[in-house]
Amino acid sequence: MQTGFIGLGNLGMAIAENLVEKHQPLFVYNRTAAKAKPLADKGAIVCTSVKELAEKCDVVFTIVSDDAALNDITTGTGGIAAHLRKGGIHVSLSTILPSTSTALHALHQQHGSHYLDCPVMARPEVARARKINFLISGDHASIQTVKPLLEQAGAAAIWEFGNEVGAANVAKLCSNYLIIAAVEAIAESINLAQRSNINTELWLRMITQTYLNAPAYINYSKLIFEEAFQPAAFSLRLGLKDMSLVLQQAQSVQAGMPVGQQVRDLLQRSMEAGLGEHDVVAVAQTIKDL
Numbered sequence: 244m245q246t247g248f249i250g251l252g253n254l255g256m257a258i259a260e261n262l263v264e265k266h267q268p269l270f271v272y273n274r275t276a277a278k279a280k281p282l283a284d285k286g287a288i289v290c291t292s293v294k295e296l297a298e299k300c301d302v303v304f305t306i307v308s309d310d311a312a313l314n315d316i317t318t319g320t321g322g323i324a325a326h327l328r329k330g331g332i333h334v335s336l337s338t339i340l341p342s343t344s345t346a347l348h349a350l351h352q353q354h355g356s357h358y359l360d361c362p363v364m365a366r367p368e369v370a371r372a373r374k375i376n377f378l379i380s381g382d383h384a385s386i387q388t389v390k391p392l393l394e395q396a397g398a399a400a401i402w403e404f405g406n407e408v409g410a411a412n413v414a415k416l417c418s419n420y421l422i423i424a425a426v427e428a429i430a431e432s433i434n435l436a437q438r439s440n441i442n443t444e445l446w447l448r449m450i451t452q453t454y455l456n457a458p459a460y461i462n463y464s465k466l467i468f469e470e471a472f473q474p475a476a477f478s479l480r481l482g483l484k485d486m487s488l489v490l491q492q493a494q495s496v497q498a499g500m501p502v503g504q505q506v507r508d509l510l511q512r513s514m515e516a517g518l519g520e521h522d523v524v525a526v527a528q529t530i531k532d533l
Contacts, residue, residue, distance in 0.1 A: 362414075
């Protein structure tokens with residue numbers, strides 16, 4: 244089964260490196276070609292266009308920044324849908340709207356191929372440790388086909404959300420909302436503790452070893468307390484994009500999210516302060532300045 248990978252950002256590179264170590268050959272494409280060199284050094288075959296890669300592959304993984312970028316590489320005369328082998332499978336790992344997945348699924352059907360939404364729960368360091376949670380939905384047979392590849396790509400678990408394309412996208416948006424809201428709450432709590440002159444480090448140890456003993460609270464508390472805002476593993480700009488998608492989806496199903504709107508506004512304020520390419524935890528700096 245010939246496999247391709249498109250999108251070599253921080254997270255995409257970590258996943259592609261896992262895959263190329265376990266699966267050969269791996270065809271790769273990235274708009275900035277130089278980013279593919281580390282994979283080429285490990286045996287990957289670098290393609291010069293989306294069309295070239297799609298024509299060679301039975302399965303294509305993509306992980307790009309947003310809905311527009313995914314549409315750009317999938318639709319049109321040079322896109323994945325038009326050139327993926329008949330019966331092939333496009334696995335989108337991006338955080339996008341479910342409506343985007345629904346439209347791309349229909350397009351792939353027209354071309355005799357399949358589309359799966361398979362967003363990723365992992366930061367780059369988690370991906371490198373092969374502890375990725377993949378959320379997936381779509382055609383059951385196609386999911387079974389790609390499961391071994393997901394395991395090679397670093398899966399700790401593969402969570403199946405049924406046959407309806409877009410369901411896994413909703414699950415991912417709900418998950419990202421909880422994480423980003425937690426980041427803001429952690430930052431506010433640390434700021435309150437520090438301004439109140441208590442032993443903030445001791446308080447963090449207490450709360451993350453008892454009631455909030457979970458990776459999100461443990462890891463993000465450490466980053467915020469140490470002000471480890473750069474380099475960005477997950478940029479504030481992408482956090483704002485995800486929160487905007489959360490609110491778009493909420494509006495489409497008439498789900499009220501008053502706290503979500505406040506979180507998005509704070510991220511927007513942080514962007515305007517020049518923190519867009521810092522890690523999302525840099526929202527803590529904006530909170531300090533309020």
